[in-house]
Amino acid sequence: MAVPSEKLVSRPVQVHAHTAGYADILTPEALAFLARLHRFAEPRRQELLQARRQRQARYDAGVLPDFRPDTRDIREGEWTVAPIPAALQDRRVEITGPIERKMIINALNSGAKVFMADFEDSSAPSFANQLDGQINLRDAVNGRLAYRSPEGKDYRVGANPAVLVIRPRGWHLPERHITVDGETIAGALVDFGLFAFHNAGALHASDRGPYFYLPKLEAMEEAALWNEVMALAEDELDLPYGTMKATVLIETLPAVFQMHEILHALRERAVGLNCGRWDYIFSYLKTFRGHRDRLLPDRGQVVMTVPFLKAYSELLIQTCHRRGAFAMGGMAAQIPIKNDDEANDQAMAKVRADKLREVQAGHDGTWVAHPALVPVAMEIFDRHMSTPNQLHVKRDDVHADRDTLIAPCCGTITRAGFDNNVEVALRYTAAWLEGLGCVPIHNLMEDAATAEIARAQLWQWLHHGDLDFADHAPIDFALFDHALATHTHRLQESTLPGARRAIDAARLLSELTHADELGNFLTLPAYEQLA
Numbered sequence: 001m002a003v004p005s006e007k008l009v010s011r012p013v014q015v016h017a018h019t020a021g022y023a024d025i026l027t028p029e030a031l032a033f034l035a036r037l038h039r040f041a042e043p044r045r046q047e048l049l050q051a052r053r054q055r056q057a058r059y060d061a062g063v064l065p066d067f068r069p070d071t072r073d074i075r076e077g078e079w080t081v082a083p084i085p086a087a088l089q090d091r092r093v094e095i096t097g098p099i100e101r102k103m104i105i106n107a108l109n110s111g112a113k114v115f116m117a118d119f120e121d122s123s124a125p126s127f128a129n130q131l132d133g134q135i136n137l138r139d140a141v142n143g144r145l146a147y148r149s150p151e152g153k154d155y156r157v158g159a160n161p162a163v164l165v166i167r168p169r170g171w172h173l174p175e176r177h178i179t180v181d182g183e184t185i186a187g188a189l190v191d192f193g194l195f196a197f198h199n200a201g202a203l204h205a206s207d208r209g210p211y212f213y214l215p216k217l218e219a220m221e222e223a224a225l226w227n228e229v230m231a232l233a234e235d236e237l238d239l240p241y242g243t244m245k246a247t248v249l250i251e252t253l254p255a256v257f258q259m260h261e262i263l264h265a266l267r268e269r270a271v272g273l274n275c276g277r278w279d280y281i282f283s284y285l286k287t288f289r290g291h292r293d294r295l296l297p298d299r300g301q302v303v304m305t306v307p308f309l310k311a312y313s314e315l316l317i318q319t320c321h322r323r324g325a326f327a328m329g330g331m332a333a334q335i336p337i338k339n340d341d342e343a344n345d346q347a348m349a350k351v352r353a354d355k356l357r358e359v360q361a362g363h364d365g366t367w368v369a370h371p372a373l374v375p376v377a378m379e380i381f382d383r384h385m386s387t388p389n390q391l392h393v394k395r396d397d398v399h400a401d402r403d404t405l406i407a408p409c410c411g412t413i414t415r416a417g418f419d420n421n422v423e424v425a426l427r428y429t430a431a432w433l434e435g436l437g438c439v440p441i442h443n444l445m446e447d448a449a450t451a452e453i454a455r456a457q458l459w460q461w462l463h464h465g466d467l468d469f470a471d472h473a474p475i476d477f478a479l480f481d482h483a484l485a486t487h488t489h490r491l492q493e494s495t496l497p498g499a500r501r502a503i504d505a506a507r508l509l510s511e512l513t514h515a516d517e518l519g520n521f522l523t524l525p526a527y528e529q530l531a
């Protein structure tokens, strides 16, 4: 008699973690729904991840990213996305933030038009974090969200809360705690699927969703897979086709060459594109990891007015407005600075300048990282955008060609920039390993995307050899090892987030930086060590 395969003897969906407290979320019906999404999407997801690797191999061999010849008809044809729901017509200020209970309440009450609840760049995706987030968001949708702080302060969602938009993890990240037929499920499907299963019907009934932000796409085929997954989910949940709406982050360099195509693939549900500038800079670094002529200078010098970033944001506005979709701006990294008025004024001036550039360029809205920044951004958008959005600003003057979109960036590499990258990459990774996905470091918001820039730049500067700092001192591994040891020691001795995981983070960062190839995502090896 044949020995039954594991697939036959095991339950098709298995949860490999303690599930106490999550019975309402991980119901048999919800898990069965995840299984259907997984079986439908997994083979295609694997093909698309393989296509990413092949694309990167071509870039490594010297090929430069460009517009696709096979999709010219989509770019040149006349079509628009489906009408945008009333709840999303005015999204001039969107607050983003982790899916932590108190922060969700604060974000919903912040006065922003939209709250993007983030399972992604600002979440360290431990199973508990992601599932607690699902509970919190389900309570928010059902009007039951409340919180009492350890100090006894009560938090409740007030009148006129921000419209909720959910950002699931990207296609590349696994969720190792759930397997279907013995295969690890995608984190994206878990975040999307559980949220949709528990909330899509109620949100649809109240005309406030379900709405999603889709991160880190590289190609129109990846958008098409999201479209199919959402269509399947709508079908399973008895919702009309196109109910689920998507705003896509254009935050990879390959994707900037397929913005029309991405909107087209999602045209029944796309409501906009967003300039995810931090991952975009990271993607520029990764795409050109083999190209010495496209090294980037200090992170602080790679601002939105440098040619390749200006071209990207303006082309995004032109593309969106031609297709009837919103062109969302991005996140300035400055956050309020306590106990130093002068430094705070300078930080707020930077945020204002960034938002002014966005609204004057034609963006329909922007992102802020902190509730105190909502009025700052709102004031700029109110003053310069008298209509709910700027769809009428066509930006026909923009001619962003391939060469401008990939133009090298002038600037210098300084010792301070190098040292800051070591510190940020280390401290962020250590905090992430402790379960924190977003932390303030030197008064800037640091999340997975900004940390990726920091560690990718270190790799790039060290592996292209013979590079000097602005003061002509050589950049070498001895310097990196020394800086890493110094910051690790400092972090260990401190009470800062990450102190307990400083050694693990340092080991990981050292391996990634010394490796011959620039690793794809910091969060992939780090996930193996996330409690």
Ligand SMILES: CC(=O)SCCNC(=O)CCNC(=O)[C@H](O)C(C)(C)COP(=O)(O)OP(=O)(O)OC[C@H]1O[C@@H](n2cnc3c(N)ncnc32)[C@H](O)[C@@H]1OP(=O)(O)O
Binding pocket: 095, 096, 097, 098, 102, 103, 104, 106, 107, 118, 121, 122, 278, 279, 331, 335, 336, 368, 369, 370, 371, 438, 439, 440, 444, 445, 446, 447, 449, 450
């Ligand atoms: C590249 C990208 O993907 S950008 C998108 C992802 N990144 C983000 O979403 C950034 C989210 N922002 C944050 O997590 C935080 O603002 C940080 C970590 C940057 C700074 O945090 P802190 O230093 O703790 O902020 P601070 O102490 O000033 O907070 C003051 C209050 O505002 C709340 N708050 C701060 N940021 C947010 C936020 N984004 N959403 C909701 N509430 C917030 C705090 O919870 C705190 O509330 P309380 O007074 O009721 O206790």
Ligand SMILES: O=CC(=O)O
Binding pocket: 121, 249, 251, 275, 276, 277, 278, 279, 280, 330, 331, 449
């Ligand atoms: O997700 C946003 C980004 O800037 O990255």
Ligand SMILES: [Mg+2]
Binding pocket: 121, 215, 249, 251, 276, 278, 279, 449
């Ligand atoms: Mg991002």
